[in-house]
Amino acid sequence: MSxxxxxxxxxxxxxxxxxxxxxxxxTSALCLLGVLIMTAAIYGLIGEHMIATxxxxxxxxxxxxxxxxxxxxxxxxxxxxxxxxKPFVFILGLAAGITVFGSIVYAILNHFKNEANDKTLGAFxxxxxxxxxxxxxxxxxxxxxxxxxxxxxxSLALLVAVVGSxxxxxxxxx
Amino acid sequence: xTNEILLQLLAAFLFTVGMLVVLLRRDTIMILMGIELLLNAxxxxxVAFSKSANxxxxxxxxxxxxxxxxxxxxxxxxxxxxxxRNFGSIKxxxxxxxxx
Numbered sequence: 001m002s003x004x005x006x007x008x009x010x011x012x013x014x015x016x017x018x019x020x021x022x023x024x025x026x027t028s029a030l031c032l033l034g035v036l037i038m039t040a041a042i043y044g045l046i047g048e049h050m051i052a053t054x055x056x057x058x059x060x061x062x063x064x065x066x067x068x069x070x071x072x073x074x075x076x077x078x079x080x081x082x083x084x085x086k087p088f089v090f091i092l093g094l095a096a097g098i099t100v101f102g103s104i105v106y107a108i109l110n111h112f113k114n115e116a117n118d119k120t121l122g123a124f125x126x127x128x129x130x131x132x133x134x135x136x137x138x139x140x141x142x143x144x145x146x147x148x149x150x151x152x153x154x155s156l157a158l159l160v161a162v163v164g165s166x167x168x169x170x171x172x173x174x
Numbered sequence: 175x176t177n178e179i180l181l182q183l184l185a186a187f188l189f190t191v192g193m194l195v196v197l198l199r200r201d202t203i204m205i206l207m208g209i210e211l212l213l214n215a216x217x218x219x220x221v222a223f224s225k226s227a228n229x230x231x232x233x234x235x236x237x238x239x240x241x242x243x244x245x246x247x248x249x250x251x252x253x254x255x256x257x258x259r260n261f262g263s264i265k266x267x268x269x270x271x272x273x274x
Contacts, residue, residue: 002177005177005180005181006180009180009181009183009184012184012188013184013187013188013191016187016188016191016192016211017191019191019195019207019211020191020194020195020198020199025201025203025204028204028207029207032207032210032211035188035211035214036210036214039214039217039218042181042184042218043221046177046181046221046222046225047225048221048225048233050233050237051217051221051233051236051237054237054240055217055240058240058241058244059210059214059240059243062244063210063243063244063247066247066248066251067203067206067207067210067247067251070203070251070254070255071203073255074203074254074255074258074264076201076203076264089198090198093194093197093198094194096193096194096197097190097191097193097194097197100189100190100193101186101187101189101190104186104189104190105183105186108179108182108183108186109179112176112178112179112182119227120227121227121228122227122228122229122230122231123228123229124228124229124230125228126228128228129230138230139230139233139234139237142230142234143234143237147234150234150238154238154241154242157241157242157245158241158244158245160245161244161245161246161248161249162248164249164252165248165249165251165252166252168249168252168253168256169252169255169256171256
């Protein structure tokens, strides 16, 4: 377990909590941007270079620019603190969060406890991927040979999203 | 504790925080950001599991999830602009036209 990954995990967890509790939407958006960049760094550190690049370009680049653009377009100011207004809802939500987090952690620890008995490894170990020409090459080859139908379908979904968002933004509701 | 357990715990924590953002905040744009955080946590979990099992199927899956998330946020933000144009606010409690 490398210390760099621990530091990145702590920073991204702290940024996520800041995002939950801050008042202004632009601070939340910048905290989310920080979380996404930290996740991209973690992907790069564990050797998934292709996914790290995609995360930086698509998530931290395109999607967050859209979010910050709409915050500035709608001229959103600080929202009054929702938590102080409804403490009952806040406590209920916190209880739900603790329950979900506890059950996920229980499932994870259970999985890693039993992992030694029934672990089946795939063919793409780090050495194999390196011998085949690196992570990006292996992933791109899989995308354009084994999964090309899914690739085309996803491009159609993007086209539908573009047309749909233009239609939605232009429509005048009476 | 190994790297895999640490990454899975981080993914679980980010998922919980994203769920709380969706549940507790009253701005529509905050709800959309919470959904992005949820998707990011799921991606992190999938990539870490796939890496520890020496597979690349998880990375391919995450590629598609990122694409669909981009489409989803484009649609969601244009709905949000429409909401602001019709109600003058993006709070969830201001959109009450369908209320009986």
